[in-house]
Amino acid sequence: MGYNAELKRNLSMFTILGLSFSIIAAPFGLSTAFSIALTCGGPITILYGWLVVSIISLCMAASLAELCSMYPSSGGVYVWAAFVATKKWAPLTSWIVGWVSLVANWTLCLSINFGGSQLIMAAISQFRGNEWAPAAWQTILTFWACMVIAAIVNAYGVKYNYLDRLNTLSFYWTAAGTIIIGVTILARAKDGRKDADFVFAGWENTSGWPDGWAFFVGLLQAAYTLTGYGTVAALCEEVAEPEKQVPKAIVWSVVAASITGFVYLIPVLFVLTPDAADLLSAAAGQPIPVLFSLATGSPGGGFGLLFIILGVFAFAGIGSLTVALRCTWAFARDGAIPGSKYWAKVNKSLDLPLNALILSTVVVSLLGLIYLGNTAAFSAFTGVATICLSISYGIPICVAMFRRRVMLKEAPWTLGKFGYVINMVTFLWIILATVLFCMPTVAQPDATTMNYASVVFAFFFVLSAGWWFAWGSRHFAGPLGAAPEEAVKNISPNNHHVHAQDAKPTVDVSSHGSEEK
Numbered sequence: 001m002g003y004n005a006e007l008k009r010n011l012s013m014f015t016i017l018g019l020s021f022s023i024i025a026a027p028f029g030l031s032t033a034f035s036i037a038l039t040c041g042g043p044i045t046i047l048y049g050w051l052v053v054s055i056i057s058l059c060m061a062a063s064l065a066e067l068c069s070m071y072p073s074s075g076g077v078y079v080w081a082a083f084v085a086t087k088k089w090a091p092l093t094s095w096i097v098g099w100v101s102l103v104a105n106w107t108l109c110l111s112i113n114f115g116g117s118q119l120i121m122a123a124i125s126q127f128r129g130n131e132w133a134p135a136a137w138q139t140i141l142t143f144w145a146c147m148v149i150a151a152i153v154n155a156y157g158v159k160y161n162y163l164d165r166l167n168t169l170s171f172y173w174t175a176a177g178t179i180i181i182g183v184t185i186l187a188r189a190k191d192g193r194k195d196a197d198f199v200f201a202g203w204e205n206t207s208g209w210p211d212g213w214a215f216f217v218g219l220l221q222a223a224y225t226l227t228g229y230g231t232v233a234a235l236c237e238e239v240a241e242p243e244k245q246v247p248k249a250i251v252w253s254v255v256a257a258s259i260t261g262f263v264y265l266i267p268v269l270f271v272l273t274p275d276a277a278d279l280l281s282a283a284a285g286q287p288i289p290v291l292f293s294l295a296t297g298s299p300g301g302g303f304g305l306l307f308i309i310l311g312v313f314a315f316a317g318i319g320s321l322t323v324a325l326r327c328t329w330a331f332a333r334d335g336a337i338p339g340s341k342y343w344a345k346v347n348k349s350l351d352l353p354l355n356a357l358i359l360s361t362v363v364v365s366l367l368g369l370i371y372l373g374n375t376a377a378f379s380a381f382t383g384v385a386t387i388c389l390s391i392s393y394g395i396p397i398c399v400a401m402f403r404r405r406v407m408l409k410e411a412p413w414t415l416g417k418f419g420y421v422i423n424m425v426t427f428l429w430i431i432l433a434t435v436l437f438c439m440p441t442v443a444q445p446d447a448t449t450m451n452y453a454s455v456v457f458a459f460f461f462v463l464s465a466g467w468w469f470a471w472g473s474r475h476f477a478g479p480l481g482a483a484p485e486e487a488v489k490n491i492s493p494n495n496h497h498v499h500a501q502d503a504k505p506t507v508d509v510s511s512h513g514s515e516e517k
Helices: 013-024 026-032 034-039 043-070 077-084 090-127 136-157 162-188 196-201 211-217 220-225 229-238 242-270 276-280 288-296 299-333 354-372 377-402 416-436 453-475
Strands: none
Touching: 013 162, 013 229, 013 242, 013 299, 026 034, 026 090, 026 162, 026 220, 026 242, 026 299, 034 043, 034 220, 043 077, 043 196, 043 211, 043 220, 043 229, 043 242, 043 377, 043 416, 077 090, 077 299, 077 377, 090 136, 090 229, 090 288, 090 299, 090 354, 090 377, 090 453, 136 162, 136 299, 136 354, 162 242, 162 288, 162 299, 196 242, 211 416, 220 242, 220 377, 229 242, 229 299, 229 377, 288 299, 299 354, 354 377, 377 416, 377 453
């Protein structure tokens, strides 16, 4: 791909699978975003929304796996975007995708760690009989503590092999924990169980949106949960045979997470008491701790089950920062971030881009301050993460599709004759999702319930556009191998590149359909 190897290839396919599975974190994501689907339709949105998004996510994961197998690089989607585009448009395409992907990784890490801090606050409230509600500053401090812990684990994770062990443990913890939760709440069910009609056909729309639109808005719960699988491409340069192992991990993590989600959701819906309105008024805006306590008959029993979810969160919070810092480092080594020379450095004693870790941690921590002015900030965090991930995934997939997928014919992981159909499903979903997830979850929002996802997205869009016109349009040539040789000489901040003529050859498809190696 044109880069010198700076990171050790000491991770296995199962480690990457565990990392992807832990970032998706189905029980945790479904729990923290539970109120969204509960407001917009209840059981039907929760259950069938998960089914719809699972199928779409599998199509998207398969499309990303194909691209990853052809162009394995820690840059991930922004590198793929450059390689599938024409030479003329490669720099601008990779710049757009790179910045969207960077924001996606930062806000995904933000939403996971912030959602976890809200769950911790909700657990404390449960122990106090729901008579205590956390102040915004208390939630922020808890969030910052979670970020510091994740940063410390990541800082020493490679050198002492923590990440490998944590990602493997995460897989087993999540799978076993999901089964334990399901069996426990169904067996105890202190307030009784709902009937099958409620679980599989119940509809409770309290959002104020028309029923059909409410269902689509409620898909944010499932769409937010089933994201992040493509971000593990950021570890391509730490895996042997990444063109084979990483695509497998991407696809199988979505399959495993989809099954885990159903195993988790169905028991929860069977014990979904009391009414939705009472659950939605729970402290810290998290209804799942209340539901667990009611199902088990005691705050202690509820916390025992919640502890399993908090364990899933711990793995997800660490894993999301793992990929965010590597995405930051990969983009910086091509000179696309202000101060790239500093952020692209690799700390040799830790075998890690330590400066990129610090930058990612600080940016994510500062974004959490939005919560001080808007108590519905979590919806904005989840919305912008989902939107940005979808767009960053979608652009290289769509460019390849509209250019007749010629550059993917020799991909080790190929979609074959189904490629166009699978890519088209992905393309249509991304258009819909971008509109949907900018919508507030209620029809008549006020300043505190408005969805500010579009505002956060616009802020980073203006920032990246300004940096493009100020510097990128003259100096940024895109990732190596996809960039013209004469431009490559000027884009390395730390001489991290192999000469362009030694890079992997690319296929360029001209407008009249001929191919040129």
